[in-house]
Amino acid sequence: MDTEKAIDKAEHNCLEHGVKLTPKRKSVLEILLESKHPQSAYEIADLYQQKLAEKIPAMSVYRMLEFLIEQGLVHKLASTNKFLACSHITCTHSHKTPQFLICDNCQTVNEIGIDSSLIAALEQSISDNHFKLSSPQLELHGLCEACQTN
Amino acid sequence: MDTEKAIDKAEHNCLEHGVKLTPKRKSVLEILLESKHPQSAYEIADLYQQKLAEKIPAMSVYRMLEFLIEQGLVHKLASTNKFLACSHITCTHSHKTPQFLICDNCQTVNEIGIDSSLIAALEQSISDNHFKLSSPQLELHGLCEACQTN
DNA sequence: ACATTGACGTTATATTGTATCAATCTTGTT
DNA sequence: AACAAGATTGATACAATATAACGTCAATGT
Numbered sequence: 001m002d003t004e005k006a007i008d009k010a011e012h013n014c015l016e017h018g019v020k021l022t023p024k025r026k027s028v029l030e031i032l033l034e035s036k037h038p039q040s041a042y043e044i045a046d047l048y049q050q051k052l053a054e055k056i057p058a059m060s061v062y063r064m065l066e067f068l069i070e071q072g073l074v075h076k077l078a079s080t081n082k083f084l085a086c087s088h089i090t091c092t093h094s095h096k097t098p099q100f101l102i103c104d105n106c107q108t109v110n111e112i113g114i115d116s117s118l119i120a121a122l123e124q125s126i127s128d129n130h131f132k133l134s135s136p137q138l139e140l141h142g143l144c145e146a147c148q149t150n
Numbered sequence: 151m152d153t154e155k156a157i158d159k160a161e162h163n164c165l166e167h168g169v170k171l172t173p174k175r176k177s178v179l180e181i182l183l184e185s186k187h188p189q190s191a192y193e194i195a196d197l198y199q200q201k202l203a204e205k206i207p208a209m210s211v212y213r214m215l216e217f218l219i220e221q222g223l224v225h226k227l228a229s230t231n232k233f234l235a236c237s238h239i240t241c242t243h244s245h246k247t248p249q250f251l252i253c254d255n256c257q258t259v260n261e262i263g264i265d266s267s268l269i270a271a272l273e274q275s276i277s278d279n280h281f282k283l284s285s286p287q288l289e290l291h292g293l294c295e296a297c298q299t300n
Numbered sequence: 301a302c303a304t305t306g307a308c309g310t311t312a313t314a315t316t317g318t319a320t321c322a323a324t325c326t327t328g329t330t
Numbered sequence: 331a332a333c334a335a336g337a338t339t340g341a342t343a344c345a346a347t348a349t350a351a352c353g354t355c356a357a358t359g360t
Contacts, residue, residue, distance in 0.1 A: 078228055078229035078230075078289070079228035079229065080228075101276065101279060101281045103281075104284060110279060110281065112275075112276075112279050114272065114275050114276075115271075115275055118268070118271050118272060118275060121265075121268050121271075122264065122268060122272070125262075125264050125265055125268060126251065126262075126264075126290060126292075129251060129260060129262050130294070130295035130298075131251045131253075131260065131290075131292055131293070131294060131295065132292045132293045132298050133290055133291070133292040134254060134291050134292040134293070135291065136290050136291070136292075137291075138288060139228070139289075140276060140281075140283055140286055141283070141284050141285065141286075141287075142276075142281055142282045142283040142284045142286075143281070143282045143284070144280070144281060145280035145281065148280075148282050
C-alpha cells in the first residue's frame with residue numbers, strides 16, 4: 001500500500017469536506033498506514049514519539065483518531081480496541097460496510113469486500129427484525145492463510 | 151423469558167459437561183437473565199451486592215463470566231464490553247453463530263437467528279479469502295423498532 | 301482589531317481487565 | 331475420619347483503555 005498516495009487522497013478528502021488534516025492528524029494517519037497491525041491509542045502515542053521525537057498525550061491521540069474515524073480514514077476494531085487505517089482510502093468506490101478478518105494468531109487484519117448481494121441479504125434479514133442498522137461493521141476472528149499452516 | 155427454566159437448563163447442561171454451576175455462578179447468571187440490558191462486569195458486581203447483600207470482587211465476577219461464556223450460557227459483546235445471558239439457553243437446537251442487534255439508543259439487544267443459508271454464504275465468502283473462522287459473532291449496531299419511531 | 305471557533309495541552313479520573321498469591325472448599329482415596 | 335489434589339474464590343495490586351473538564355493558543359471570518 002502506497003502511504004504517500006493515501007495521504008494525498010486523505011488531504012483531498014478533507015479539503016472537500018471543509019475540515020483540516022493538521023500535521024499531527026496526518027502523522028497519526030501515516031503511522032497507521034505504515035503499521036502492519038492495528039494499534040492501540042497508547043501504542044500510537046509511542047510510535048508517534050519514536051517517529052517524530054516528540055511526546056504526544058494519549059488524550060490527543062484519541063481526539064485525532066476520532067477525527068480520522070469521522071472522515072472514514074481510520075476504523076476502530078471494537079473487539080480488540082485497536083485502530084487501523086482504512087485500506088480503501090485510495091479506492092474510488094464509495095465505502096460501505098467495512099468487514100474485517102482478524103487473525104487471532106498474527107494480528108494481521110484483512111479488510112475484505114464481501115459480496116454486496118450478501119450484505120444486502122443480511123440487511124434484509126435485519127430489517128425483517130424491524131431493526132435499523134446504523135453503521136454495520138463486521139469483525140470476524142479466526143486464522144489467516146499463513147497461520148493456518150503452522 | 152423464564153429465568154427459572156433457564157437456570158434449570160443451565161444446571162442440567164453443566165452436569166452433562168462435568169462442570170459445576172456453583173451458587174455464585176448461578177447468581178451471576180440469574181442477574182443476567184433478569185437484566186433487560188447487557189451489563190458490565192462491574193455493574194454485575196453491584197447488582198450482586200444489591201441482590202445478595204454480599205460484596206463480590208470484580209475479579210471473581212470476571213472469572214464467573216469466563217466460566218459461563220465457556221459453557222455457552224453467556225455472551226460478551228466485544229463492541230460494548232458488556233455481558234448478557236444467551237437468549238437461547240432453553241432452546242433445544244444447537245447454538246451457532248450468535249448474532250446481535252444492539253440498539254444504540256435504549257441498549258436492548260436482540261439475539262437473532264439469521265438465515266443459516268446466509269451465514270453459510272458469508273462463511274463461503276470468508277473461506278474464499280483463505281481465512282478460517284474461529285467463532286464468528288456478529289454485532290450489529292442501530293436502532294430497535296421502538297426507538298426508530300421516537 | 302475583535303470575537304468565535306477549533307485544535308491541542310494538561311491533569312485528573314473513570315472504566316475495563318489481568319496477574320499473582322493466599323485461603324477455602326470439594327472430592328476421591330485410603 | 332484423614333489426607334492429598336484440584337478447583338473455586340478472595341484479596342491485592344496493577345495494567346490498559348477511555349473520558350471529563352478546563353486552559354491555552356492559533357486560525358478564521360467579520
